[in-house]
Amino acid sequence: MLSRPLFVSIATALALSACAPTVDESPVVASVYGYELHESDLEGLVGEGVAHDDSVAIVDNYVDQWTRQTVMLAKAEKNVTADFSRQLKEYRNSMLIHAYEQQIVNQLLDTTVSEGQIEEYYANHRDEFLLKSSIVKAVYVVAPRKTVADGKLRSLMGRSDFAVEDIADLEALASRHGLRGYYDADVWMPFYTLQASVPIITYNENLYLKQNRYITLHDDSLNYYVRVLDYKVSDETAPLELQRDNIRAIIVNHRKTALLGKLQADLLAEAAEGGHIKSSKKKEQN
Numbered sequence: 001m002l003s004r005p006l007f008v009s010i011a012t013a014l015a016l017s018a019c020a021p022t023v024d025e026s027p028v029v030a031s032v033y034g035y036e037l038h039e040s041d042l043e044g045l046v047g048e049g050v051a052h053d054d055s056v057a058i059v060d061n062y063v064d065q066w067t068r069q070t071v072m073l074a075k076a077e078k079n080v081t082a083d084f085s086r087q088l089k090e091y092r093n094s095m096l097i098h099a100y101e102q103q104i105v106n107q108l109l110d111t112t113v114s115e116g117q118i119e120e121y122y123a124n125h126r127d128e129f130l131l132k133s134s135i136v137k138a139v140y141v142v143a144p145r146k147t148v149a150d151g152k153l154r155s156l157m158g159r160s161d162f163a164v165e166d167i168a169d170l171e172a173l174a175s176r177h178g179l180r181g182y183y184d185a186d187v188w189m190p191f192y193t194l195q196a197s198v199p200i201i202t203y204n205e206n207l208y209l210k211q212n213r214y215i216t217l218h219d220d221s222l223n224y225y226v227r228v229l230d231y232k233v234s235d236e237t238a239p240l241e242l243q244r245d246n247i248r249a250i251i252v253n254h255r256k257t258a259l260l261g262k263l264q265a266d267l268l269a270e271a272a273e274g275g276h277i278k279s280s281k282k283k284e285q286n
Helices: 004-017 052-079 085-108 115-124 150-157 164-176 191-197 205-211 240-273
Strands: 028-032 035-038 135-144 180-182 214-218 222-232
Touching: 028 052, 035 052, 085 240, 115 240, 135 150, 135 164, 135 191, 150 164, 150 222, 164 180
Parallel strands: none
Antiparallel strands: 028 035, 135 180, 135 222, 214 222
């Protein structure tokens, strides 16, 4: 299917060709009902470093799409009486305004967001960051059913005072016995991600996580040793570390909206003060 930018460019070229013909002296690549696709139209189509065969395929595909679409558009131009000049003008105006706004944003928008600003926004908008499902910080080890390390694993992971500092001992123990595991205590993961690695089955996540910080399970061939270090259940506020990038983007977007709003207000005031705005609209009488 032809991409929208290509479709619009072809449609615009066809619509304007009758009133604003242009002369392109580069070689013609394809022609349809008198409309011509020139080599200059293909400039920038293939990026640097693209293999020759891939370049040929990209160009051939573009020419094929242009031919198909131009056949339809040329035929439509002769058989459809609707006037799209207004829509084309509005599209052009919209693109110009967007380009100008982007230019102003690139020049003036402050994208620096401090940690303090992030924390302040988080504190004032906690209801915007409610979890849709439970998340956990957890470590686990997976071992054969008859592993000789069973007793040591149970003793270490079952400590009532198990702490992050114990994870290094856990990882070393698992490594000595060739056992696989997960030891990143700083990463929040969805509870269902943990369930994908450990066969935990529960119909009440909230109650299960509240009651089970140390978990041992087994199936036909494996033992699973899990230590839940922290958890948040659905409808609780997501931890700040999970929302930091999102909040930064929100703050920058708010600044962008404010910047463009001020730009429009300033330009309106400038035009009004200079007498450049004239309207026949009558003011409402009180």
